[in-house]
Amino acid sequence: RRLASTRNPATARPLLLTHSRGIAYKLFVGGLSQFATEDSLAEAFSRYGQVIEATIVTDKVTNRPKGFGFVKFASEEEARNARDEMNGKVLNGRVIYVDIAKAKPDRAADVLPIARGPPKTIGDN
Template structure:
């Protein structure tokens, strides 16, 4: 368990640029439960550091991420902020929802759990339909 956490942290460190973000990623597995907020309507000029700075007024930000398109590497306009406690996350959600950040109105809500792709309800192709009638 500890080795898996260290491997995950080292992978994250390889892709992270700033030392402050690297420290927060290392703290994340040891803190246990974190509270994640979904941030929608982000400007294309928003950065993870500016997002973390804007939300740090309401509590300890563990991690701030902005989701980017894999092909073009441009931001998709939404991201996530992890807080250390539920009270901090709730106060940030109440205060920041509908506020202007980098010239755009942002929408803040509690992040929903990612669906498990194995249990995702998708139809299974079983071939062409069988003819109806006498066999």
């Protein structure tokens, strides 16, 4: 759920700044109840600053929530304050875990290079 419009450049600016400055403004929220919604997640965190986006990750096959999500803030200070205040709190009847989101690992680094022809042996030029 995006809370800043991408159509109006004036309101899209915080969203663009968040993406360009990195992951420090994005929080990981674990331990979410199956009844948590993106709206309730955004509302719970909005008391600590401007929430740009709140998402709950769902299973691609069943479309059911996986129990975690992310909240993006307009500033690093707001994100850190929200993390400090919300970590260990109860949301929708469940204790939640909140931390600064970490970048996804580079999946390309895990893939072996594609072979181009037969392997060379010692003495081949």
